[in-house]
Amino acid sequence: MKLIGSTASPFVRKVRVVLAEKKLDCEFELEDVWSAETAIHLANPLGQVPCLVMEDGSSMYDSRVIAEYLDTLTPVCKLLPPNGRDRADVKVWEALSDGVADAAVLVRLEKTLRPAEQQSVAWIERQMGKVHAGLAVMSANLGESPFCKGNHYTLADVAVGCTLGWLLFRFPEIDWRGDYANLARLFDKLSERPSFKESVPQ
Template identity: 55%
Template sequence: MRLIASLSSPYVRKVRIVLAEKKLDYELVLDDPWAAGGQTAVHNPLGKIPCLILDENEALFDSRVIVEYLDTLSPVGRLIPPPGRERIVTKHWEATADGIMDAATSIVQETRRRPAEQQSTAWIERQTGKIHAALDYMDSLLGEQPYCVGVNLCLADIAVGAALGYLDFRNPNLDWRAQHANLARLAEKLDDRPSFLSTRPPAN
């Protein structure tokens, strides 16, 4: 398998953490989805990363689709529960964490890819509001549980950890830990795992 990726993408990091936890071999192919003539557009009509190329040269894209497929490849460290309420709860956590990534990457695109005079303060504030609301929601939902769903690591924790890591990477002034002690505790635990340590984004 080949993973077309950028080291700064939180969606890519989520997939790479799953690959590490599942102990699956793959080739990392770095690509800039914004650049003309790159690999991303060849395999994904939406022009987005991550994109997983299977042995048959078939392409899978969208991180949620990719991680669900990866979890079927090995019984090692099952990350998504079987159909039922626990699975829905896990996917609900993932959707919320992905929503934080969506808002945070939208802010990055607005502030880094648009000239200052064209940037919308209202748009940035709206996305920031989404992040704060989602953090409040997840912190309350987590409570004192050791992990997002039950007592073992699952995809929910990986998605949340990737989202929180991206906030540290791109929005360090947000200081989300100050108001979200439960999430801070979870993040500290996750950050010690080899899968998280080995996938940290490079310095700005």
């Protein structure tokens, strides 16, 4: 397998963390999708990373699809419950976390790709509203639990940790650590895992 991605993307990092936790060997190929020379469309017609190229040359894309697939390849560090409400709860955590990251990415693109006079303040405020609302719900749902889903490390924690790390990287002005002490505790604990140490955004 080969993972195509960037070291800055929270979605690519999520897949890299899953690969490390599952102890799966996978080549990592750096790709800048914004470069004029990018060839990402040859593997993913949507032009996005992460993209997992399989042994038979076929491609798998979207971090949620890839992460779920990788969890089936080995029983090492199972990240998703087998079925039922528990599995759905973990997937909702992942969707919430990815949604916060998606909204923040849209803000970054608006501010970096558009000239200042063309930027939409209303659009930026709308997306930032999603970021702050999502963080508040994450904190409320986490409560005093050691992990997002009870007492077990799951894909929910991987997704949340990658999103929080990316916010620190790209939006240091958002003081989620000061606002949500429980998220800060969770993030600090996750950051001690080798899989997170080896994939810090750059």
